[in-house]
Amino acid sequence: MLGGKAFRWLNGGVTNEVYTPTTLPPKKRGAMRYGVIGSPVAHSLSPVMQLAGWSELGVQAEYFRIEIPAGGLESAVPLLLQAGLDGWNCTLPHKGEMFRLSEVHSPSALQAQSVNTVQVVQGKIHGSSTDAEGWSRALREIWPNSLPPKRTLLLGCGGVGQTIARFLPSIGCSSLTLINRDPQRAEKLHHELSPLVGNRFPIHVLDWNRPNLSVALSETDLLIQATSLGLKEEDPLPVPKELLHPPLRVYDTIYRKGETLLVRVARGRGCEAEDGLGMLLHQGALSLEIWSGKPAPLTTMRQALYQAAGRET
The missing domain is CATH 3.40.50.10860 (Leucine Dehydrogenase, chain A, domain 1)
Known part of the structure; x- marks a missing residue:
């Protein structure tokens, strides 16, 4: 009932x-x-x-x-x-x-x-x-006045990740950093986004490793987790938990019954975090x-x- x-x-x-x-x-x-x-x-x-x-x-x-x-x-x-x-x-x-x-x-x-x-x-x-509009409505619902985002780190450049990235030029952001397990996919997305963005905000591409994640997350306001990591119970965290600090906000585009591991860990570290439900x-x-x-x-x-x-x- x-x-x-x-x-x-x-x-x-x-x-x-x-x-x-x-x-x-x-x-x-x-x-x-x-x-x-x-x-x-x-x-x-x-x-x-x-x-x-x-x-x-x-x-x-x-x-x-x-x-x-x-x-x-x-x-x-x-x-x-x-x-x-x-x-x-x-x-x-x-x-x-x-x-x-x-x-x-x-x-x-x-x-x-x-x-x-x-x-x-x-x-x-x-x-x-409907991915990008669904994402933007969800963000506005949980974090009013959160769009356009400020310094944004996108983890995962395929599927929903590249869809959100292509949406950002229409609303703007302070900066966008792309990290993908296959760096060529991130470079390709960067190349496709550049003419859409022009000089309105910088786009950076980094290899997926702990030193890069440490630097990027220290300069990030919104982390968008757009890989499939977390769908399986045995999946590791996409980022080391020690790198998650407030006032970072974490949005995990996947969902599970209950919540994803990333959301639980991020909240435990004092960050605002939501999953993709x-x-x-x-x-x-x-x-x-x-x-x-x-x-x-x-x-x-x-x-x-x-x-x-x-x-x-």
């Missing part, structure tokens, strides 16, 4: 099952059909949030977790269409490849060079990105608006998502 109302979408219609494009059940008559594709995808809380939204809108819908391994997206897309999907969300590692495979790109997708939301319109794949909420609500053409029932979606994650709203 929440607010005196049982969440029926938590008790029926939402399962923990993970499908593949070839194991999806037959489509329910009269229902809209969506899903989240990625690898790994078993942890995703998108189904409970999206089904809560559709239920509040009075629309019968299905929403599945669909595992598609890296390198398998191009062959999987025709199978998703054959299975009757009306759209889907993309998570790691498919956002860049989904951009390439989309036939129509929204302005948000073109800015991000990435797609996390697909809508099938008359058989054509329309790609959008709020970002998931807002980007998911924006996806629902694309699919439905109606305002998303944000309060309902938040309650369902946070209850599933074991959090307070």
Whole structure:
């Protein structure tokens, strides 16, 4: 029960099952059909949030977790269409490849060079990105007046990391430092950002090692953790805990039930820190608006998502 109302979408219609494009059940008559594709995808809380939204809108819908391994997206897309999907969300590692495979790109997708939301319109794949706007709404919600950010360190330059980096030229920041496990990816992103930024703020690229992290974090106001580190219980911290000091703010773009290790450690060191659950909420609500053409029932979606994650709203 929440607010005196049982969440029926938590008790029926939402399962923990993970499908593949070839194991999806037959489509329910009269229902809209969506899903989240990625690898790994078993942890995703998108189904409970999206089904809560559709239920509040009075629309019968299905929403599945669909595992598609890296390198398998191009062959999987025709199978998703054959299975009757009306759209889907993309998570790691498919956002860049989904951009390439989309036939129509929204302005948000073109800015991000990435797609996390697909809508099938008359058989054509329309790609959008709600990541950057979802991130900015989440930040404004938890830390009012935090945008534009000041000195920003971006850890991870693929997927959501490069999407946030491409968004920053539109709002500005004091400085941006890029660090990636593959330094060539950071250099490539730097090269692509430079004409967008001009002389408005400096961009630095550093190799991923402790000395560089120590110097960079001492000169950083906002750390954005945009790698996949933390999705698995056994993952190490992305940065040594000794380097985390207030007034540094830490935003971890991933999420887990409970909180990520980075968030727990950063708070223990006295830093303000949040994980990506709020970002998931807002980007998911924006996806629902694309699919439905109606305002998303944000309060309902938040309650369902946070209850599933074991959090307070």
